[in-house]
Amino acid sequence: MQLSWWLMRRQGRSLLLATLLCVLSLPVNATIARTLLPETLVQVLGLLLSLFLGFRYSQAYNRWWEARVLWGAMVNQSRNWRDLLTRVLPRQLPLSLRRRLLQQVVLLMWCLNAELRGSNREEAVLAAPAHVLALELGFQNPCVQLLLQQMAKEQFKLHRDGWLDSVESREFGRVQQEITNALGGLERIRHQPLPTSSTFFIRALTWVYGYLVFLKLDAIGPITAALVGWMVFLIFLMAERIGTFLENPFIDARFALPMDRFCALISHDLLGASDPLAQPSSTKGPWLR
Numbered sequence: 001m002q003l004s005w006w007l008m009r010r011q012g013r014s015l016l017l018a019t020l021l022c023v024l025s026l027p028v029n030a031t032i033a034r035t036l037l038p039e040t041l042v043q044v045l046g047l048l049l050s051l052f053l054g055f056r057y058s059q060a061y062n063r064w065w066e067a068r069v070l071w072g073a074m075v076n077q078s079r080n081w082r083d084l085l086t087r088v089l090p091r092q093l094p095l096s097l098r099r100r101l102l103q104q105v106v107l108l109m110w111c112l113n114a115e116l117r118g119s120n121r122e123e124a125v126l127a128a129p130a131h132v133l134a135l136e137l138g139f140q141n142p143c144v145q146l147l148l149q150q151m152a153k154e155q156f157k158l159h160r161d162g163w164l165d166s167v168e169s170r171e172f173g174r175v176q177q178e179i180t181n182a183l184g185g186l187e188r189i190r191h192q193p194l195p196t197s198s199t200f201f202i203r204a205l206t207w208v209y210g211y212l213v214f215l216k217l218d219a220i221g222p223i224t225a226a227l228v229g230w231m232v233f234l235i236f237l238m239a240e241r242i243g244t245f246l247e248n249p250f251i252d253a254r255f256a257l258p259m260d261r262f263c264a265l266i267s268h269d270l271l272g273a274s275d276p277l278a279q280p281s282s283t284k285g286p287w288l289r
Helices: 002-010 012-025 029-036 041-088 095-117 128-136 144-160 166-191 196-218 223-247 259-271
Strands: none
Touching (some): 041 196, 041 223, 041 259, 095 128, 095 144, 095 166, 196 223
């Protein structure tokens, strides 16, 4: 019910326009119905709309699910990074350096979170505790690519200073490569939406079919039939918009993945439950609306 009210508020202009179209059609409905409603037209359009909407939802859900799998890979590889630090590096390694290597991965995840939520025209907004962590690590304007490069430099230094042999260095490189692969997949989903032409065609078909259904039901006679047709028209419009929101699993909080929870989980696993980034209250960033 809350989702329905939210959709109605979000799509207020479209729903108002559809309602106005229906009201203006009432006086001349009989004439319009005879002109626009051949016997098989509504059936053919309904079949086409069901095929295209089904394709739209299938593609949108595939994008959503792929993003969920990739975030799961990020969680797993961050744990692999933590376990490698524990298993491979000797006890003589300073604890401050070990923690720094963990903090870089945590900051990377929060930067990815912010960049996926941001738009091309606006700068990504980093959560306040993550910004504090960035300053502690010496990053004034942290970003995903900068942190990946810094992680590679840290691995090179460990190998150069004799803390890692060639095999162990390759293990760290393999984990970072898996993180990079998952990160690239998430960025591809964010920056490569479904074609605009496809969205426009499905939206136009939804408007035409919904309006014709209203005309057909209104032509039956009773005002209740017209009300049912109007409601069906609006439902089709909202259903089409849900598919559009589902295409991008990062932005709108009602349809997006719980990326704050993923980042908080990674922070908990790598830095401990007492870290500010692992606390539920710290995951409510200013980007959530």
